Amino acid sequence: MKKLFVSICFTITAFLGFAGCKILFPAQMPDKTDMIRILEEERFSFEAISDYLNALDYESCFIDSDNGEYFADFERHAVDDAAVVDAIKCLWKKGCSHISKDTEKNSIVFELWHNDQETACGVLTRIDDREKGEAEFMTYIEKTDLQNWYFYISDYNEYRTKNN
Secondary structure: OHHHHHHHHHHHHHHHHHHHHHHHOOOOOOOHHHHHHHHHHOHHHHHHHHHHHHHOOOOEEEEOOOOOEEEEOOEEEEOOOHHHHHHHHHHHHOOOOEEEEEOOOOEEEEEEEEOOOOEEEEEEEEOOOOOOOOOOOEEEEEEOOOOOEEEEEEEHHHHHHHOO
């Protein structure tokens, strides 16, 4: 009985310690050069996905896993291009966790990093390169050396305080 009590106490302490470390020492945001390096190395994948999403007749849609599906109009649809499915899997291996198309914001956004404090960063491309593009809760954007590609940072808490 005493061993069980000690085991439970240890488990709870370890869990609380881990959770506390995540709150006190959140994961460090990668450097902008890391994001741009991924964009340059996997440019074909980024462009294949962008072209595919841009050709869809949905104003907004997103990809949230590497299972070969996208979500639009309240349902999942299969990606019907094997090269795009491979491109999605490739980017997921590089850390991508969310891809979205939003015609209202004029952008296709690739989230390459995020943390538990509602901060994210990645790269985006504009749907119409004559108009400004943005990501949800975007607080920073910088043009890269690649045409029509931008590095962005989204921070919900900073965005909320600046836009109240």
